[in-house]
Amino acid sequence: MSETTRPRTLPRYSASERSNHWVVAITFILLALSGLAFYHPAFFFLSDLLGGGYWARVLHPYIGVVFFVCFAVLALRLARHNAWEAKDAQWLKHFPDVLANREEHLPEVGRYNALQKALFYVLVLSAVGLLLSGIGLWRAWFSLPVGVVRAAALVHAACAFVAITSIIVHIYAAIWVKGSVRAMTRGDVTWGWAWRHHRAWFRQMVKGANE
Template sequence: MSNKTILRYTANQRTNHWLVAILFFMAGLSGLALFHPSMFWLTNLFGGGPWTRILHPFMGVAMFVLFLGLVFNFWRANFFIANDRQWLRRIDRVLVNDEEAVPPVGKYNAGQKLLFWTLLLCMLALLFTGLVIWRAWFSAFFGITLIRWSMLLHALAGFVLILSIIIHIYAGLWIKGSVDAMLHGWVSRAWAKKHHALWYRDITRDERQPDVPERPITKKG
């Protein structure tokens, strides 16, 4: 850690994140191509319909496996604390960039934590339902009713996942410095103290209460 910046993400974590992102777009586009005839033209990106159907589940499994790397790295930082509930109650202040009026948070705020667990649930749903409807390998072991319900749940989980990623991208662009952190790994101390004061205090071993200005000590009498 230098005097001016703080390491937020290691090179391995950043590589893991961007590999998941690439596979998400590939699996998402191929899934949309198979979801509705109006989007079948997207199969041209993968060599046609048959190749799209072959590649889609493999890309999905690879995305899930790599996503587990992010889970193992960040799950501890995504447990909710008391300040998170207060943060959510004051989300209106966050939306107008008035973070001085909200409780300090750790490495991730409540919104990021909700996104993390939503992504994990969607990934699990996509994995298990995808295995059920994977005709080349597993669907023969399941009844038609389960397959139909799995197809519906698979589409629903995919829809929620896509919406969640859109929110994730928007929030990353909205909070200046977030994208740079995932590109280069480092954030300024001012950024860390403003957006994640508890994490900043833990990393820098700064025992002062975040967001509380220091007052001079005066003697009585």
Template structure:
């Protein structure tokens, strides 16, 4: 639940603040580093995709910079996790929302239970992304040749490579779903660009959060 004092400052006659400036900057740093890492990671994954290494200036620079940029993304994502994990705890209404996802797809939101700041699908994706991020960090450390890989036997490194690829694939799919959903639900992208949503948007898509913010 949001702090009532903060809610008073975040609610106006026409809009509600969904993300402040620091949260939006943090989000976009994660987004930009993700794109760079996805392209450079695919370049390292298969020779047919090596041309994607142009994003970091070629093969040698890609091998050097990829893990460091990965650390930047992980730290920024960890900050978002610390900020929003409480809003992503699964509730009974979220389970009911997921069980009736057909109504979501058919745009029959009036048949769904009211949800908080995030719906069941967003919360599920949040925890999947945390798992993928953790897997990428741990496996990435193992295969980081310049610093750590010499500490591990070869079979551990091979397993780490597989885990890194699987987590990377899972994160890419998750981000694609995230982007599609943001575009699909009109008004969502604006929340992460200008920081606010209309009261009507909040009341329709996140009724419980709307009540917490407005007291209505």
């Protein structure tokens, strides 16, 4: 593509934000797959990803700590963009229009839409739940009463279920909204993508660039 036909782009994530996101994504996938291996014998083969049952059991909690710390850093960096606004509730009310690709009826979206913001809060809550219940289950370091360990096992499984289903939605949305993945690989998005999906953010970015 020549210089004149290349679409104009806007920066969305810095290299450090993208590296942060991908460390979170890789550690999350390792945790989800090794966690499923502990959960049911049908998934036990997945423990081979971390070197077999023994090593998976040893490494899973340490990877969990790396995940939590990196996720906390990412969440703190992005929290200000996820503040809930009145127009987000209105956007959610028009969700059938989003699914039908009739985005012209929707209020103009800022940097993130209401679903992205809701997923953000669900992930924050489930990450905290996973950390606290994970500590309860980490008997190599903490020896808590058996009742606490049992409750922690239940909370851990429930939070993992919520986090894994949310991430399936997150990945599906990233692929379904064409042009989104490059935001997290190359760090930028086209003007067309921003105008179509995040118009208020587009206006703000272009105005900022022209001032």
